[in-house]
Amino acid sequence: MAWFVYMLRCGDGSLYTGCTNDLPRRLKAHQTGRGAKYTRSRPPVALVYREEARDRSAALQREAAIKQLTRRQKLALIGEGEGIAMTEMRRKERQMPEEFAWEVVDKCEYAFLAMTAEDGSPYGLPVTIARGGRAIYFHSALEGRKAECLRRSPRVCLSCVGDTRVPPGKFTTLFESAVAFGRAEEVTEDDEKIHALQLLCQRHTPDNMENFPKAVAKSLSRTGVWRITVEEITGKAKQ
Template structure:
């Protein structure tokens, strides 16, 4: 993997990982069989150096992952445009890894982690929702191999 060019803005790995934990959404980047990049924003949960997200049973992202499980996942945290300086304060984290389908108990836990993150006041209702749409949902796990972060504060 390439090193960050601007070492003065490099975030410690622990801070980049913390941004993965608290990030509201992330951008999943994949590549199709013809080499065409594809990036899509999605909700996610991060636990134990793994990123989890749910999706439909088929579609562009699933086709790309079946062809090539190597992915990049980007999360952007706080930003602030500094118009008079022609600059922006920001924080971002990149995670590189391999995507596979989560199954069994791991799949169920991942759906609960997503529920806890995005709908903490509606756990019981969310569990019913998960049951109702269970067969129409796939859960993907990204085993993170490298994390890097960058910030201008």
């Protein structure tokens, strides 16, 4: 019996990867709200890619491998090579390795979050951030324009600036920066919310952590927490 690995494009533009030994039946389940929890909450869905695997084990391995790809790599796989809108850096001598970019993320005072507003226009604002692995967390009110924008269109761009200075007698700025692209998701599980808020407080108010348990118990239910899963990140510096 043949097995297939497949990708679906969901109603919000995200890509879902799965495997099955009955593709028509599984596709119908996704389209009628009886498939995975992920696709049930993001209708409609459309099949955009499939490949055959020799058996169930091979299909599961290939599914796992595709899920590890960045969005750009997934789009290239299905023949839509534009991927995330991150163009090749023009000044190659200023491009820095990924490790450098993460260092900028970790030390920047704040970051600038770019989103898409309800009318399709750009919308951005500064946020304080903290990192856990390849996830970047920030907090917000439970309701408001920022939350509405992210729920409607979760694709975001985050810009961070590290050290900057103007050399004496020069008309230029030396700088460190990082730009990350990814998807913002609202954190709903209390354990992860507390973990994210602890990361934020440890980074920005480390001398006040003894009061964290009391503060989080009081404010957790009325605080929104968001997680950006970074798909692409680049660092740049003029030193």
